[in-house]
Each structure stands twice: as structure tokens, then as C-alpha cells.
Amino acid sequence: MTQELLDTLPALRVGRPLVVAIDGPSGSGKSSVSKEVARRLRLAYLDTGAMYRALTWFCINTGIDLNDAASVEQAARDLVLDVSTTPQEEYVRVDGADVTAAIREPEISSAVSIVATTLGARTELIRRQRELIEKHHRRMVVEGRDITTVVAPGAEVRMLLTASEEARLRRRGIQMGGTQNAEQLAAQVTQRDAKDSTVVNFTQAADGVVTLDSSELDFDETVDAALVIVTKVLNRD
Numbered sequence: 001m002t003q004e005l006l007d008t009l010p011a012l013r014v015g016r017p018l019v020v021a022i023d024g025p026s027g028s029g030k031s032s033v034s035k036e037v038a039r040r041l042r043l044a045y046l047d048t049g050a051m052y053r054a055l056t057w058f059c060i061n062t063g064i065d066l067n068d069a070a071s072v073e074q075a076a077r078d079l080v081l082d083v084s085t086t087p088q089e090e091y092v093r094v095d096g097a098d099v100t101a102a103i104r105e106p107e108i109s110s111a112v113s114i115v116a117t118t119l120g121a122r123t124e125l126i127r128r129q130r131e132l133i134e135k136h137h138r139r140m141v142v143e144g145r146d147i148t149t150v151v152a153p154g155a156e157v158r159m160l161l162t163a164s165e166e167a168r169l170r171r172r173g174i175q176m177g178g179t180q181n182a183e184q185l186a187a188q189v190t191q192r193d194a195k196d197s198t199v200v201n202f203t204q205a206a207d208g209v210v211t212l213d214s215s216e217l218d219f220d221e222t223v224d225a226a227l228v229i230v231t232k233v234l235n236r237d
């Protein structure tokens with residue numbers, strides 16, 4: 001999709017709200033595709049998964065028992081979090097410390113579901129996510145697991161990005177530089193999704209949510225298909 005064509009869309013005019021909500025399982029391409037979509041549409045960008053990861057990092061590093069729901073919930077309220085909201089730069093800071101790389105470590109990937117399934121912690125992070133969307137005048141691509149259904153069900157565009165399990169495991173394996181064996185990858189992708197699915201549904205599209213299956217598409221084709229969905233949905237309204 002050419003930039004010229006995108007730039008002529010009336011719905012993209014500065015000042016109009018345009019929230020693009022993208023959900024999907026691990027390794028489906030949410031972060032990378034959403035970031036590029038935000039760049040092309042000149043919108044802000046929020047990776048909500050990074051917030052769950054940052055809270056997990058904070059709990060582990062302050063010795064909070066992840067299985068103690070009340071403590072995790074309190075930690076969510078205490079967390080001093082600064083997360084980037086543009087697709088041009090990526091940073092996550094907790095109490096001013098840069099944890100951008102640390103929150104991607106396998107130790108965090110393995111533990112994050114315990115935090116993400118603590119409902120009180122979700123309530124607090126969802127509140128912060130909505131606040132960030134408002135702060136950016138509702139002009140933002142927001143990606144995660146419950147954006148289309150819970151965080152921003154009123155988003156102008158709602159998409160479920162999927163890919164076969166095989167494609168998702170392969171992509172994550174390449175992304176981790178071949179450092180993880182099949183068992184470790186399954187723990188970080190398939191088993192994590194199974195646990196996360198107990199509190200949010202990101203495997204089936206809710207009413208009004210458009211599914212984009214990227215199994216047979218490469219990265220550029222997926223971005224293009226996502227932009228086609230955005231323009232179609234906006235032209236329909």
C-alpha cells in the first residue's frame with residue numbers, strides 16, 4: 001500500500017481519533033507489525049505486553065512472591081513505569097532504570113503469565129493503558145491480548161493477528177537467535193498462551209474484529225494486509 005494512498009485517507013487527518021487495536025497470540029507478529037503500521041499511519045504505538053513484562057521484572061527484582069495475588073496487585077499500583085509510546089524508539093523504564101532488554105529474557109517470559117493472570121494487577125495496568133491512549137488523543141496503535149475486547153472495544157479498527165503454531169514457534173526461534181531448544185520455545189510460546197488464555201480470549205475474533213492470518217505471509221505482506229484492513233474498515237464507516 002503506497003504512502004500517498006494512505007495519506008489521502010480522510011480518517012487519517014490529524015485531530016481525528018484513530019485507535020487501531022491489535023490482539024493475537026505469542027509470535028504472531030503483533031509487536032513488529034503493529035509498530036510498522038503505526039509508523040506508516042503516523043500514530044503513537046503502545047506495546048501492552050511490555051507493561052506486563054515490566055511488572056513481572058519489578059516483582060522478581062523486589063522479591064515479591066508472584067503467587068501472592070494481593071502483593072502482585074499492590075506492586076502493580078506501586079510500579080513507577082515509563083514505557084515508550086512512539087514506533088521510532090523503544091524503551092521501558094522501571095523507577096528510572098532501563099529494563100528494555102531485561103524484560104525480554106526467558107526468565108521473564110516464563111514468569112509473566114502468573115502476573116498477567118492476576119486479575120487485580122490487570123485492572124491497574126488496563127487503567128494505565130487507557131490513560132495513555134487518552135493522553136495521545138486516541139491516535140494510537142495498541143497491541144496485546146485484550147485490546148479489541150477490554151482495553152479499547154470502541155477502537156476505530158480492531159484486528160486479531162494470528163499465525164499457525166508452527167509459524168509462531170519458528171519465528172520466535174529465529175528471533176531468539178537459535179539459543180532456545182524446542183522445549184524452551186514451547187514453554188515460552190505455546191504453554192504461555194495456554195495459561196494466558198484462561199483470563200483473556202485472543203484465539204477467536206470477537207464481533208466486529210477482523211482476523212488476519214499471517215501464516216503464509218512474510219513480514220512486509222503482513223504489514224500491507226493490515227494496512228488494507230485499516231483502510232477498508234475506515235472507508236466503510
Ligand SMILES: Nc1ncnc2c1ncn2[C@@H]1O[C@H](COP(=O)(O)OP(=O)(O)O)[C@@H](O)[C@H]1O
Pocket residue numbers: 024025026027028029030031032033171172174175214217218219220222
Ligand atoms: N509475517 C511474518 N513473517 C515472518 N516473520 C515475522 C512475521 N511477522 C513477524 N515476524 C517476526 O517474528 C518474530 C516475532 O514477532 P513479534 O512481533 O515479536 O510477535 P509477537 O509480538 O506477536 O509476539 C519477530 O522476529 C518478527 O520480526
Ligand SMILES: Nc1ccn([C@H]2C[C@H](O)[C@@H](COP(=O)(O)OP(=O)(O)O)O2)c(=O)n1
Pocket residue numbers: 025026027031048049050052053112113116143144145146147192196200
Ligand atoms: N494486553 C495484554 C498484553 C500482554 N499480556 C500478557 C500475556 C503475555 O504472556 C505477556 C507478555 O506479552 P507480550 O506481548 O510481550 O508477549 P509476546 O510478545 O507475545 O511474547 O503479557 C496480557 O495478558 N494482556
